[in-house]
Amino acid sequence: MSILKAVSSTQATENTKMHALYMYHYLNLPATEVARLLHKTPQCVNIWVRRYDRDRTVSRKQREKVYSKHSTERREWLVGYVTANPLSFLDEVGSAYVAKWDSPISLTTVWTIMHDAGLTWKVSEKMFGSALTF
Numbered sequence: 001m002s003i004l005k006a007v008s009s010t011q012a013t014e015n016t017k018m019h020a021l022y023m024y025h026y027l028n029l030p031a032t033e034v035a036r037l038l039h040k041t042p043q044c045v046n047i048w049v050r051r052y053d054r055d056r057t058v059s060r061k062q063r064e065k066v067y068s069k070h071s072t073e074r075r076e077w078l079v080g081y082v083t084a085n086p087l088s089f090l091d092e093v094g095s096a097y098v099a100k101w102d103s104p105i106s107l108t109t110v111w112t113i114m115h116d117a118g119l120t121w122k123v124s125e126k127m128f129g130s131a132l133t134f
Helices: 003-009 014-025 031-038 042-055 064-069 072-084 090-101 107-116 121-132
Strands: none
Touching: 014 031, 014 042, 031 042, 072 090, 072 107, 090 107
16 A cells, blocks of 8 residues: 555544644644644534634543443443453454343444554554564
């Protein structure tokens, strides 16, 4: 994959958004020019500007839906399940959740709950060491 394709097809980082806001607000470049320079669409730049002007932040929205749909008890159970079964794939964790709670859960939500609890691959490697090597 070329660098240009990688840059133009991925979500912008907070750093990229800050550069865009600087160009827009302090260098007085129009949104179309900022977008061209960053290989983004003018609509993206306008959204970033409006959001920053309204909220004074460039961060993405927090995932509130996960917490309203899945109770603390269920999220703690999921984290406990992953901790007890560190070699489980996301779909296995999701299937165990459905079997336990008789409630659907997406793999993205499983990953989000795990990540928010600090259960990343790097943490798992430190916790469980050689059990994770293939």
